[in-house]
Amino acid sequence: MKIKKIRSVCLILTCIAATGLMGCGKTDTKSDTTKNPVIKIGSDSYPPYNFLNEDGIPTGIDVELAAEAFGRMGYQTEIVQINWEQKKELVESGEIDCIMGCFSMEGRLDDYRWAGPYMVSRQVVAVNENSDIYELSDLAGKNLAVQSTTKPEGIFLNRTDPRIPELGNLISLGHRELIYTFLGKGYVDAVAAHEESIIQYMKDYDTSFRILEEPLMVVGIGAAFAKNDDRGICEQMEQTLEEMRQDGTANKIIEKYLDEPEKYLEVDDLGY
Structure with a gap:
């Protein structure tokens, strides 16, 4: 990868x-x-x-x-x-x-x-609504964006969870907003972040992504x-x-x- x-x-x-x-x-x-x-x-x-x-x-x-x-x-x-x-x-x-x-x-x-x-938060993956990605296993060989030094970056880098497949590329970006820009423009196939952050971005920018049902991790x-x-x-x-x-x-x-x-x-x- x-x-x-x-x-x-x-x-x-x-x-x-x-x-x-x-x-x-x-x-x-x-x-x-x-x-x-x-x-x-x-x-x-x-x-x-x-x-x-x-x-x-x-x-x-x-x-x-x-x-x-x-x-x-x-x-x-x-x-x-x-x-x-x-x-x-x-x-x-x-x-x-x-x-x-x-x-x-x-x-x-x-x-x-x-x-x-x-507080409790779910780390999740989001994709564009027309994406063919529905499960974490579908990420195999795909390109995914995360914010640099966040928990999702570590999850996909270390791959200690057997549910996490090997990606094509992991793109680490310095700013939260950029990962959604990359997804919206099709530069990546998916993003991973706190669920609340994804929901807030969709509200703020009147856009729509689909959040996978299976979380990456539930964290405190x-x-x-x-x-x-x-x-x-x-x-x-x-x-x-x-x-x-x-x-x-x-x-x-x-x-x-x-x-x-x-x-x-x-x-x-x-x-x-």
Whole structure:
């Protein structure tokens, strides 16, 4: 199998401050949060988890969950748009405090200190509607695009799952949007990504792909801190996210972006 990695040269690294939201039930808008310490959260554009709204302000599931959780913990949040391929180096160097952008824990448990899983996600394959690909086995000899350094890239590179056939080409792209452009133009036969991301792209761009019924993997999503981060923030974050799941706050946030929000919170059976 030929493996091709294509990096976009148009990545813009920007740091955009997102005001930390106050905890659930707090309505004192005069509270001065500027004295609270800032947590820098590294992410890339990955709707519906993190993206810029019409006013250029970071929004999305992870942006809101992080702001609420860290707000309860006494922190402000700052969303830092990063090169996703450099996420591990950035968190280990201290340039960012954690990674939170629909980040799969599967296969990475020993690479980071984790808060989570706080959500469940399916990694899936999508094809054009007129495609003759209906099962994972039909991908044999086909060309498939993934976002670089994501879980699907590892799944197809390593092929430790016997269901995964040998591809013709695996195309790794630096930006989420590019994989769908490649699929729509017929440069590849299929793409692999988080199911929520594919659904969001179809909504945003009024296009239609067909998602294969059989998932590549069901994964837990977590917030990743550096392995040697001993500040206790990760452990406090995990506890706070669980409190938000139990008190209904997480459900209320997720339902703004996804149908059937409760199914994304069924994390107890993941076995992490």
